[in-house]
Amino acid sequence: MAKRVPKLPHGDGRRRIRRHFGAASNYGQDFTLYFPNHQQPMSADEFLKHFRFTRADIPRLRRALRVPAVVYHGDGCRIDGEEALLIFLKRMAYACRWVDLEFFFGRCEGYLSTVCSAVLDIIYPFAYHLLHEFDHRSMRKWAHTFAKAFRDVGCPIHNMVGCIDGTFREFCRPSIDGYTGPAQRRQYSGHHGGHGNNHQGVETPDGIIREMHGPFNGPTNDKKMLRESAILRRMARFLPGFCLFGDKGYHLHNIALQTMIAGDPRNLTADELAFNDFMSKMRIAVEWSFGKVVQNWAFVDFYKNQKLYKQPVAKYWFAAVLLTNCHSCLYSNQTSMYFGVPTPDLEDYLAGAY
16 A cells, blocks of 8 residues: 655746657756757656656556557657657647647657557557456456455445446537537437447446446446446356446346435435445545546547547547556555555556456
């Protein structure tokens, strides 16, 4: 439980100029290449804010994600792997324009765009393999620890190993067939009042998002996502005797899924009301990790720049979830500290994707 986001010293507050990030570990410090009269290194705190990872952890993250030492992109162009990863992290960290990144990295917009796409194509297969269906080998190894963590905070369900919930990712209204065509009607969610994709996530007490199934069309409800993801069959096969917990959207009679007690609160007993009240607070833990995804990687939460049929919006979401899990492996998270369950090591977590 010693993992924490490090407290790093702030910079001196001086006006910053264009940065160039080359290979090796001297990111943000070599300005003499373009500005020989300036020496303004980026502080460790600034680096963490821009890229969400510390400078010392970037080489380890690159190796764990299997990003090559040299990334080839475009028409035979190549770039150092760590610099390519930094470009992708900066792009995902906030909804900035390419022209802003052009000033930041000292490279043209087209070059940055192709590098970002190349890194996404490298990371996405790992993210899909790990997240589309949970890693049952890892889950089986930690199932008893997860169940004990829930019991230790007072959970009345003795065999619960995680929480399940859906998340809606909004994007721009599709216009490929007009603003009144079937494409935009298929993705419109009246419940959320916008166009987007639905995903179904499973989080365990260590704060790791073990599964992110989808994408589903915007109007898809929780029951349909549960049925099409076949997660209950996988729970019964790989984790017999354990269950997940969901909100009121999951009213199914299955031993692998426990839900809130349905009915009018006026007709429920005091014990049933206490159960619903306690579990409704506990299941908020699954929302903490969803919140961490959009907090660290705000690019996927800026719907004006998420354009279906023009951008791989689902691939970006999977990559953001994977990077969030990697961040938790290195620096822990709120859920892990609440339940007292340590997060796995970065290499151990990503081992399931190889």
